[in-house]
Amino acid sequence: MNRFLFILSPPNSGSTALIRLLQTSANTSILKSRKGEGQFVLGAAPFLLYNSLNSKKIIPWRFIKMCWMGSWDTSKNVLVEKTPGNLFRVEELEEWFRPANYIISIRDPYAFSEGLIRRHYKHKSYTWAAQFWIKFARYQKENIELLGRKAVSTRYEDFTDQPAELVRALRKQIDMLDDIDYRRSMKVHSLDGSVERPLTNLNDKQIARLSPEQIAEITRVLSREPELLDYFGYELMD
Numbered sequence: 001m002n003r004f005l006f007i008l009s010p011p012n013s014g015s016t017a018l019i020r021l022l023q024t025s026a027n028t029s030i031l032k033s034r035k036g037e038g039q040f041v042l043g044a045a046p047f048l049l050y051n052s053l054n055s056k057k058i059i060p061w062r063f064i065k066m067c068w069m070g071s072w073d074t075s076k077n078v079l080v081e082k083t084p085g086n087l088f089r090v091e092e093l094e095e096w097f098r099p100a101n102y103i104i105s106i107r108d109p110y111a112f113s114e115g116l117i118r119r120h121y122k123h124k125s126y127t128w129a130a131q132f133w134i135k136f137a138r139y140q141k142e143n144i145e146l147l148g149r150k151a152v153s154t155r156y157e158d159f160t161d162q163p164a165e166l167v168r169a170l171r172k173q174i175d176m177l178d179d180i181d182y183r184r185s186m187k188v189h190s191l192d193g194s195v196e197r198p199l200t201n202l203n204d205k206q207i208a209r210l211s212p213e214q215i216a217e218i219t220r221v222l223s224r225e226p227e228l229l230d231y232f233g234y235e236l237m238d
Contacts, residue, residue, distance in 0.1 A: 002072075003079070003100070003174060005079065005081075005103070005174065006080075006093055006102045007103045008102055008103065008140070009104075009105040009106070010107065010140075012112060012115035014156040014159070014160065017199055018103060019080060020188060021182060023186075024180050024184050025078070025179050025180045026179055030072075031072060032071045032072075035082070036080065036081070037084075038081045039085065041067050042071075043067040047059055053085050053088070061095070064096075065096055068081065087139050087140060087143060090143050090146060091146070101150055102147055102150055102151040103170070104153045104154070105154050106156070106232055107155065107157070108203050108234060109234060110206075110210060110215065110218055111206040111207050113126055113129035113210075114206045114207065125217070126217040126218050127217055127220070130217070134221070137232060138228065140232075141228065141232075152166065152169045155233070156201070157203050160199045160200060163182035163199050185198055186198070219236050222234075223236055
C-alpha cells in the first residue's frame, strides 16, 4: 500500500530542500511536475495554481487525486507532495489521502519576508510579508495541534542545521524512509542561485540583506503576535 507524505510549508521556507532530502530515499516518489508540487501537475493547475494561497478555495479532490496518482510512481512506497497552499487544507487532505503523514515546517519571519519580497513580490511591502507570515504561522499552529503524531514538526533553521534529528523523527513515523541520506549534496535554488550542496541554513545571509528600516517594519507587525512568535521559538529583532 502507498503512503502519502505531505510537506506543509509556506513558500520560500525550505520545502525544495526537504523534497530533495526525501528524494535520497529509494522508496519515495515525487510528482513529475515543476518543483514536485501538485499545483503544477497537468489538469490540476486550474484548481490549485491560480489563487493557490486562497484558504477558502473549493478544490475538486477526487479529480485532483486522479491527476496526482497518474504523476507519481506508485511502485514506490511513499508518495510525496508539497504545494504550499495545502497547509490551508489539511482536513481535506485527511479525508482524501489515507494513510498520510506530514512534515510541518516554518521559517524565521525575517528571512521569510526577505525571500518572499525579493523572489516573488517586489511590488509588495515588508508589512505585507510579515502579515503573510503571521497567516501561515496561525495555520501551522492549528495543523500541529490537529495532526498530532501524524506529523513531524520542524523549522527551516533546525532541519538545515541539524538534519539528522529530522531524519530520525521521519524514520520513526515511516520506517520505509530508513535509507534517507542527509549528507548528500542536493540541487536547490537559493539566494546563491541554482547550486548543489548539502543542506545549508541561509537565514543569516538573507536577514543581512534587510535594511534597519525594513527590519523595523517587520518587527512592528510581528510585535502584535507575541504568543505566536513564542510558540515557534522566534524573537523580535531591534
